[in-house]
Every structure is written in structure tokens, then in C-alpha cells.
Amino acid sequence: MTHYLFVYDITDDAIRLKVANKLKDYGLSRIQYSAFLGELEPRRYRSLKKELKKIISRAKGERKVIHIFPIPLSSLNRVEVIGEWSREEGEEVEVL
Numbered sequence: 001m002t003h004y005l006f007v008y009d010i011t012d013d014a015i016r017l018k019v020a021n022k023l024k025d026y027g028l029s030r031i032q033y034s035a036f037l038g039e040l041e042p043r044r045y046r047s048l049k050k051e052l053k054k055i056i057s058r059a060k061g062e063r064k065v066i067h068i069f070p071i072p073l074s075s076l077n078r079v080e081v082i083g084e085w086s087r088e089e090g091e092e093v094e095v096l
Contacts, residue, residue: 003076004028004045005069006036011061018055019066022048037071 006023010016020030026048028038040048049068056064 001039001041002045003037003039003071003073005071006066007069008034008066009063010034010056010059010065011063012059015055015059015064019052022051022055 006028008016008019010019016034020036023036023038024030026038026040026044028036028040031037052066056066
């Protein structure tokens, strides 16, 4: 399995919410308002990417982009966090 960082900039509120919910559905953890991190098997990664493409194709507005970064485990072990993250009620945050 590979870890991925998903970062998005979407001006369409409804589509942005759908993207966030889809990422949560796949077990990814929100690390910032428009950033999710998690581990996916190749088959689930391909499935998620396909679903995200379908969702974002319906977006209205000037900005509708999702960046996906594969993150090596060696890099995750060196992550540093500066500041505090206030999570939404009931939302889990992945601590590395």
C-alpha cells in the first residue's frame, strides 16, 4: 500500500463537500481543510481517482483542481507540524 496526500482547491461549495466526503469514505484523514492523507491499496486508489474525476467534472466555478501526491513512508516519518489543528467534531485526525 502507498500513502497519498490529496490537496484540492474547488470554488463550488457542493462539489468541494462531495470531494471531502468521498475522501473520508475511503478512510483518508483530514489534516487541513482541503488536505487529506491516507494509505490506499492500488485498486482502491484507482477507484477513488475515477470517482473524484467524475465528481469534479460537474464542478462550476473558476477553480476545480485536486493534486494527489504519493508519499513515501520514509518521508511520513519525518513530518513536522507547527501550530495546532482544530478538527471538526467527530472527525479523526491521523497522527504520525
